[in-house]
Amino acid sequence: MSDPLKIQWDLNRLLIFVTVAKNGSLKSAATTLGMPQPAISRQIARLEIECKGRLFDRTGRGMSLTELGARMLPQIERVLSESEALTNQITATGGLPFGDVRIAALPSLYLTLMVPVFFLMRKRFPGIRLHFFEGSAGQIDQWLVTGHVDIGLPYRYGATMISDGEPLISADSCLVGPAGDKLTLNPSVHFSKLDGLPLILPSAPSGVRSTLNKLARKNMVTLNVIVEADSTQLQKAIVEKGGAYTVLPKLAIASELKGGQLQAARIIEPVIERTIILATTSAHPPSYAARSVAQAIREVAASSEVLQVSCH
Template identity: 40%
Template sequence: MQASKATTLEIDIASDLQRWRTFLAIAEFGSLTRAALFLDRNQSLLSRQLNALERDCGARLFNRTGRGVALSDVGLRILPQVKALLSDAEQLVREIKGEARELAGRVTLGSLPSITFPIVGRLFQELRSRFPGIQLKILEGSSGQVEEWLADARVDIAILYRYGNNMPEREQALATVDSYLIGAIGDRLTKKAEVGFQALDGLPFILPSAPNGLRTTLDAMARHEHITLAPVIEADSLPIMRSVVAQERLYTVLPIHAVWNEVSSGQLQAAKIVSPSVQRTVSMAFSKSKGPDKAVSAVAAQIVRIVEENARHGMWSRSPSAAA
């Protein structure tokens, strides 16, 4: 039983340094009031934190006096260790911040237009805050262009769509994305939450031109389902696709994050394609010739965090392999 209690106490010490900072401030000032002023915190909150700390320790750390508080025998005994603990924690923070300052250089990211929007703004903010020495360069293009940049090492990191279950070497699955039929406001088909794949037969589409991963997948599924997908316009520009759908009342197929703002503001409608669904994987790939150095690894870690946050907001589903 004694060993179990000691283990529990060690975990509490490591996981809640703030309460030990409170302990140290009260010990040095000998007063909850002065400690609260020093820490810029509510005195009643400090009192509750101290009571909770004493309960976790199973001992009284301070004796209450008419003039304030004084360390108990237990408090006096652990004070040097608490000071050493907090000193080590501060040194760790300094080293981490020093490492962040040391990370520097240009990291080039190649991305598809539909993925850039929900990632790059937040990525810039995170890097400016955490790693100000890292410069971010963005190259945006079609899937074929991004693949070429990756092969030629013109980009350090590439964000791509992949179809099927097999991921290429040196790639990390980030999220699973459903495809939606996108239509103009008031359109009958896209007013529904879901639409069957068969309903796409003969619709006036604006779609990317081949070769394109989505176009290849849609054409193959159309043949399997014995329907006709014959776009009246081919365009590889995401802004053009969105504007033409809204203005000319055509249809296109996109992931929901590519039209997130337009659907939210009532400019476009989106219905998830089902029976069968059209899914793709958001993949992060690294340049084979360069390899992920510290700056590239830091950027990649931030991308993973942003993708996970967007998954919680409903833009896409977190990839099972990313969750592992």
């Protein structure tokens, strides 16, 4: 006869608890986990029933651990760590990798890199389940630090800023304008031509914004940022309708260039090179599955013709 007091712990529920505790709010945890807030609330409520007490105080500022929750947190983190270590040991000795791998990538990479990686992994290692997250370089860096993703693909600018990951793809920055625009009609455009142009750019402190601001000061160029948008899709839509110019790599506008909706000229004097790096979280050792996905990303990046094309 089974013990009615014995609890069968749900590891996914424990992971949700740790994520909420680390983020301090349901909204942030929902973004990190890619889950709706009501689903997270239900899981926390069920865990509180199992623990016979409240784990969080709900305040106007978010979620803070109760005394019980604070006592539970290190024990639950230890359970999750041991579970992951066991999974890694089994997968490493069992032949084919399996399990969940969380990848964070820039929005501009979804079509040229993430979709081919999905199909390659389904063919090669169907036991691996991929979780894709889109974010800015800053968001991806934060997710890597906290261990909420296993693999990140952020931008870096300049050769001195890629020591924290493996250089994967180099892409020059282009001035992007609408179809028929005279300034972006030629293959290249001098950085000085950005002086006074109406621009739509990401808000600070994004990497491209910081780089452009630094170059503008050095070259005595005035950047006329009339609107800020962290969404690449919104930037492209406004440019297409003639509302402003933006600065993007070719891989972010490949389909629009092919369809004739946008034009782009490579920015020169100086050239603004972006490097997409492949980085893994330092919060825990990469699993066999994560190492397999990282290798697939390298293969797709090396074989993709789209990623190697210049602005025109």
